[in-house]
Amino acid sequence: MKKHVLIIGAGGVAQVTAHKCAQNNDILGDLHIASRTREKCEAILASVAEKGSMKQEGVFKAHGLDARDTAAVAALIRETGAQIVINVAQPFVNMPVLEACIETGAAYMDTAIHEDPGKICETPPWYANYEWQRRDRCAEAGVTAILGVGFDPGVVNAFARHGIDAYVPEVEAIDIVDINAGSHGRWFSTNFDPEINFREFTGTVYSWQNGAWQSNKMFEIGKEWDLPVVGKQKAYMTGHDEVHSLAANYPQADVRFWMGFGDHYINVFNVLNNLGLLSEQPVTTAEGLEVVPLKVVKAVLPDPSSLAPDYTGKTCIGTRVRGKKDGQAAEVFVYNIADHKDAYNEVGSQGISYTAGVPPVAAAMLIADGTWDTGTMVNVEELDPKPFFEILDRIGLPTRVKDANGDRAWNA
Incomplete structure (x- = not known):
């Protein structure tokens, strides 16, 4: 204890x-x-x-x-x-x-x-x-x-375990899906620390498929998901933490992570990235100042905590497990729905x-x-x-x- x-x-x-x-x-x-x-x-x-x-x-x-x-x-x-x-x-x-x-x-x-x-x-x-x-x-x-x-990581890992234990014992595929169907009303912002957010998406997209690590580029592979409450949403295969432990614990299954992005986010991200403004490596300005571009971008974007009062809508985050049970095809989606406004009313934070x-x-x-x-x-x-x-x-x-x-x- x-x-x-x-x-x-x-x-x-x-x-x-x-x-x-x-x-x-x-x-x-x-x-x-x-x-x-x-x-x-x-x-x-x-x-x-x-x-x-x-x-x-x-x-x-x-x-x-x-x-x-x-x-x-x-x-x-x-x-x-x-x-x-x-x-x-x-x-x-x-x-x-x-x-x-x-x-x-x-x-x-x-x-x-x-x-x-x-x-x-x-x-x-x-x-x-x-x-x-x-x-x-x-x-x-x-x-x-x-x-x-x-x-994610965390609850979605538990979703995967429960889906396998209770519904799909012969697991073949684990897909984590993260959709934020809310709106914060800002022209552009990240939902959590911009530095961490952008670092997730500027590297290689790793997934575990066919018993080996596969690599793709960000926004290379997209898929429409029809989900509870939030409906049809476009999500892209993204590199993420939980893929790396789930692949070790369930190596027989394909393991992928999918995150929802709107066209506006993708456009802004691509411009910042192509300009080198999402780099974690320091550069020197004409005035001789050494700065890290990613930290400058973080400094000019809204603090994610400031989004909470105006945030509306819901999130849907879950894990789809596919495979077989008793030799027959089986599939389950284990998930949660959270509401931005409810979160703000209770603890003063967004969803x-x-x-x-x-x-x-x-x-x-x-x-x-x-x-x-x-x-x-x-x-x-x-x-x-x-x-x-x-x-x-x-x-x-x-x-x-x-x-x-x-x-x-x-x-x-």
């Missing part, structure tokens, strides 16, 4: 995570949030107070922290007594935070694969480049480390942040009660998804399934 949570990060996802931890502090105990800019943490605590999110009276403190400094992270873990660390900062800090958890024995969670700021789209499988190299050390130290436990920020809190609750306290490093599909879905149902992200027998709650 573990208690007391340290949240690292102070962006839109961290705000959701903070509210949800507060709503469940009877289970999670003392709460702390830390970021390089303490003022951002304090603003999140003010939001928690304004919304009355604390379930019961308790500790929730803000701290300043350079999460790139393993020693500083370890010191804060010890100072706060945190036994669970939820890392929702930029993925550039995953390794120092994970190292601090291995050193202190605290459970670790993140929502994305670690990235080297100077590299884009490394050789697959991406987890093997950083996280999985520390798997044996986690096991030796008895440290629970749950990788990629946002929505993309909401879907990413809620799942690590559900995972923290399962670590707290021992259900997911594995004492080793795992990806989400390696864990029993049913208790995860039960908590997600209660705290804001209900799971549904659609197959030949209809559309219904996952446990109906």
Whole structure:
């Protein structure tokens, strides 16, 4: 049994995570949030107070922290007594935070694969480049480390596991589909950190098909999906985190990730990319200033958290599993629908942040009660998804399934 949570990060996802931890502090105990800019943490605590999110009276403190400094992270873990660390900062800090958890024995969670700021789209499988190299050390130290436990990666991995376990035991294909059918009213913006968003799409699109890694260009392969609630939507095959663990755990299946994009986004992206403005490599201006083009673009775009008040519409994110059951063709779509306005009314954030920020809190609750306290490093599909879905149902992200027998709650 573990208690007391340290949240690292102070962006839109961290705000959701903070509210949800507060709503469940009877289970999670003392709460702390830390970021390089303490003022951002304090603003999140003010939001928690304004919304009355604390379930019961308790500790929730803000701290300043350079999460790139393993020693500083370890010191804060010890100072706060945190036994669970939820890392929702930029993925550039995953390794120092994970190292601090291995050193202190605290459970670790993140929502994305670690990235080297100077590299884009490394050789697959991406987890093997950083996280999985520390798997044996986690096991030796008895440290629970749950990788990629946002929505995608995260919940969609659990969707895949459930689809296989309950409906398609002879799996042949796993397709993750992420559609944001909402509107933020801005001329152009990304829904989460622009730097991370663009880095996902400027590299090679890797998928696992026919038992091997396949590569394509961004926006090369598109497909129309007819989905619950949001209807027909165009999505493009995209490189993404969960493909890399699902391919390792289900190598017999084709594994692909599809994300919805409108024509306007694609046009703006292509212009920025063709001009070199999405490069992570520094350039020198005529005035002798060294700048990173991608960081300049990030600086001039709207802060994704500022989109929340005006956001309307819904998201549909799910996993289609195809294959056979008892020798017959079988297919199921396991999914969630989230509403931007509902998210804003509850926690002051837009739906993309909401879907990413809620799942690590559900995972923290399962670590707290021992259900997911594995004492080793795992990806989400390696864990029993049913208790995860039960908590997600209660705290804001209900799971549904659609197959030949209809559309219904996952446990109906």
